[in-house]
Amino acid sequence: MSRIENNHVTKVAIVGAGGRVGGPFARSLLETGKHTVTAITREDSTSGAKLPEGVHVVKVNYDNEESVVSALKGQEVLIITLSVQTPKDTQAKLISAAAKAGVPYLFHNAYGGDITAEQVNKDTGLAEAEAATRKQIEDLGVSKWIAFCCGFWYEWSLPMGTDLYGFDIKNREVIFFDDGETKFSTSTWPQCGRGMAALLSLPVEGQGTTLESFANKPVYIQSFRVSQKDMLASILRVTGDKESDWKVEYQPAQERWEEGRAAMMKGDRQGFARMLYARSMAKDTSGNFEGKLNNDVLGLKDEDLDEWTKFCVDFAMAGRSWWAE
Structure with missing residues (x-):
């Protein structure tokens, strides 16, 4: 009992x-x-x-x-x-x-x-x-x-610079890990x-x-399952930007997380963030909870991606940082 x-x-x-x-x-x-x-x-x-x-x-x-x-x-x-x-x-x-x-x-x-x-x-x-x-x-x-x-928290990770989800919203820059198309769960x-x-x-x-x-x-649980390219598409819908307005770079996820680990070992705290995000978003899809999700049994629905992307865009464009709040 x-x-x-x-x-x-x-x-x-x-x-x-x-x-x-x-x-x-x-x-x-x-x-x-x-x-x-x-x-x-x-x-x-x-x-x-x-x-x-x-x-x-x-x-x-x-x-x-x-x-x-x-x-x-x-x-x-x-x-x-x-x-x-x-x-x-x-x-x-x-x-x-x-x-x-x-x-x-x-x-x-x-x-x-x-x-x-x-x-x-x-x-x-x-x-x-x-x-x-x-x-x-x-x-x-x-x-x-x-x-x-x-998964990682969306409203924390997207507006906080390239060390996390790879985006610098204010400067219109993004670094895609591998091809930027790997899906992962985020909340x-x-x-x-x-x-x-x-x-x-x-x-x-x-x-x-x-x-x-x-x-x-x-x-x-998750709010949505997305790729980096899905997030960029959401940003473009929210802002009205064109992809040509953005500086887009690519980096192998393994190279990125190895660089982050090396930086962390030298005392760079942001190196841990680069390592953690890149490793968790690599092509082995460890961050993709598909097939494991408990959203249905808990009565949770996926949220509106663009609504939360707009929050992140507004947050970043206002020059705000979670570290200072």
Whole structure:
């Protein structure tokens, strides 16, 4: 029998509920009217103003396990979203505390690519850490993990320069990886929020699709499946530009990700981005979730590509950067 009352999740704790990833999760969960959302924040956190209205806040000291355990007691799901600046041992501490608190389900800090793409994850250096995290959860034997595979975030990746999806919108430049025609899955933050809310609104156990059917497995969602050339075509529709207005270059994906890895090893943080995106968008289609998608069972529809491309174009042309916001 489920340890969760009435066979439906109602109590969800989120680390990072004021962030770009955790925020959409929190808002969408609250919008269902079925969930109580608790934001787990540091004692010295100043992000309260960014938290969605209706979120309950509990402040903890990550170096005091008992304070984290106390905050997580009674929670049915823990969603961990952490920034790259977070101390590396923070997630391990949260996982240990979740086990001691008896939290049944846990979303670790793995949002993006396909965790089953072993060679890609090995090439990008993500495999070892990801495997260790899942092993920790399984060895503790209390929580079951779910990996949230959503591809790269579209509204983050398209307007942020050639290091990511290869586009410099403001200067009308694009670098196509290989031939630019490889399809891959990508999602917006709101779509991720809807996906999480739909997933945690499923019955925990029983017939048909349940939350338990995703235990210790990935869930796959997308907003759309596109190629770089599809994105350029969308930009041209939105802006009225002609392709001849753009500077178009081509680079082999393997060459690009190897260059990015070399730059990263020399301390260039953007080198990691170049490596990760180019490797995940290479012709082995590791970033294409076709045949694995759970959109249908979660009631998710593909979004309007041009609508989100327009958002990205407006964002880039205004000189905005996510790093500064």
